[in-house]
Amino acid sequence: MVNATTDTQAIWDAIATVMDPEIPVLSVVDLGIITDVQITEEGAVQVRMTPTFSGCPAIKLMEKQVHDAVASLGFAEVQVETNFDVTWSSNRISEKGREIIKNFGLAPPPKYKDEPDMKLLEHTACPYCNSTNTTLKTPFGPTLCRSMHYCYDCLQAFEQFKPI
Amino acid sequence: MFNTDTLNALRRLLLAMADDHLIIGHRNSEWTGLGPILEEDIAFSSIAQDKIGHALGLYSILYEQLGEADPDTLAFMRNETDFTSCQLVEYPIGEYDFSLVRHLLFDVAALIRFEDASHSAYDPLAKLARKVKGEIKYHVFHASTFVKQLGQGSEESKARMQSALNQNMALALGMFESFEGEALLVQQGIYKGEAAIRTAWLGEVGAIVEEAGLKMPDAEKLEPIYGGRKGFHTEYLQPLLDEMTEVFRIDPAAEW
Structure with a gap:
């Protein structure tokens, strides 16, 4: 007989060992892409995910890694499904995730209400010196989730995990 | 929930939207390595990646919910005349000014379509x-x-933007070609409808064009370039499809 409560926590902990391949210190749980974990009466595990970007090239890899992490706990049947039932937004990134992103050298996405305003990009706080005397260089960066900025105070280019 | 005629109209709508995004995505990707500045190279490439993602999402609905072939088959194995993308998206990238203005005209329409579709009565969409x-x-x-x-830049940049706008406008109006069963979708709250999207688009594009200090061509005096939604294409689509499917056709059963 499975103990659904403790097992569910163990599954979340196992999933939290899977990192975003583009920010390899940020777990998929802190990124906010895991939307549901269920254990069926037959003891099978169902994990649901939602993509950060619809064209995210890493989603299949993350599905497989989440599958393997849960299967390593000894569950015989693990299903990982990605769908759009829950819409991912950068507001889903946890507080811990925001700290991790900043320590990684990226400006974390500002939280917003309803829909992000592009004005949010104009004076992003520099992740190195915290100055907001910065400018947006381009809304597209080295990965789909990043924009590129420049800080007039510490004279460094930096990237932001952009609000979306 | 929806009757056969409505579902068929829905298939036409989703296929047209998916084909538009696939083809413009391919064209945008052709700027990879060629952008006038590095940031634009990256921007057009990133936008291309998003567009292919949007096409995949739309083809996936056709496959998973509406009984059509799988996304790879739809994208890579259909004939030119089966594509219902508008002719705007298939034109070669040309000079940067042409591609940039096309990108504006296409994406303002795409945003109106998807913002409306986010309230669609058809839940997967x-x-x-x-x-x-x-x-x-x-x-x-x-x-x-x-x-x-x-x-608002130099005389040359201004003249190039204006000429690209004039060149793109009749093609862009072709995005709003009506399709069979469209009225059924509008009646049932599934879709806003081409005429309403066109009106909203003219307003939003007009405001941006005015802010840019350019002159909006008079849409009422232009003959929209239709045909794409019915499978009529220019000489430019087939070579694009040949290139896009070249690797796929070497071994269609390959596992990626």
């Missing part, structure tokens, strides 16, 4: 649209920023 619209906002932001900068 509504869910996808809620995701996609946030991404397209960045595309419109990118295009309008550059069009405004270049429209």
